[in-house]
Ligand SMILES: C[S@@+](CC[C@H](N)C(=O)[O-])C[C@H]1O[C@@H](n2cnc3c(N)ncnc32)[C@H](O)[C@@H]1O
Ligand SMILES: Nc1nc2[nH]cc(C(=O)O)c2c(=O)[nH]1
């Protein structure tokens with residue numbers, strides 16, 4: 001029996017988030033997540049999916065001839081075989097990123113991967129799942145993201161930014177409005193008023209393609 005992963009979708013699109021926003025990227029979305037963030041835009045990946053071998057997945061990714069590959073979900077780290085997948089994607093020469101809730105240990109991830117650690121805010125209703133040991137492991141190749149639902153979430157994110165010196169640990173600190181919960185302009189004005197060392201992130205794919213799966 002070959003190593004397998006449960007996969008919801010593999011698609012080629014423009015990266016809508018993070019430091020590679022706007023760049024053509026292959027997305028590999030793993031099925032299943034132990035969290036239930038109030039705002040989750042990918043709930044269709046909680047169940048279902050198809051069991052795929054690593055070889056089969058690597059071959060499909062190669063068919064797009066990408067430079068960038070983003071492994072997301074669901075929660076990718078909930079499937080142990082994501083670790084060899086990430087290594088093999090790096091070995092194949094792609095620039096690989098991993099989107100993770102940060103509820104699971106990020107230490108086994110290949111150091112060539114840019115880990116995008118989402119620190120869950122109180123507004124997500126899953127902040128109790130944050131594994132703060134992960135914060136100590138961040139390097140300049142990694143990114144930290146806060147998805148912000150309200151002014152209370154913003155104040156909480158600023159307190160974590162200061163408490164952990166996140167802008168010095170990670171290569172990027174991203175503040176993203178929770179789509180439907182918070183107006184992007186309001187968040188932009190707060191970031192400027194407070195002169196924060198963070199990047200406002202808008203989900204480009206939602207402006208381009210609304211909320212369609214596979215885009
Ligand atoms: C769908 S999750 C999958 C990866 C992983 N489970 C996680 O939470 O990082 C990918 C990213 O989308 C963000 N996201 C989900 N729903 C969102 C929304 N309504 N508005 C803004 N960002 C959202 C998540 O917070 C996370 O940073
Ligand atoms: N275009 C596009 N960019 C993305 N970046 C992160 C995504 C995700 O769902 O994790 C995503 C997505 O679903 N689509």
Ligand code: SF4
Nearest residue numbers: 033035037040074101
């Ligand atoms: S951890 Fe990620 S996939 Fe899971 S519910 Fe939260 S946003 Fe959705």
Ligand SMILES: [Mg+2]
Nearest residue numbers: 041042072205
């Ligand atoms: Mg998405």
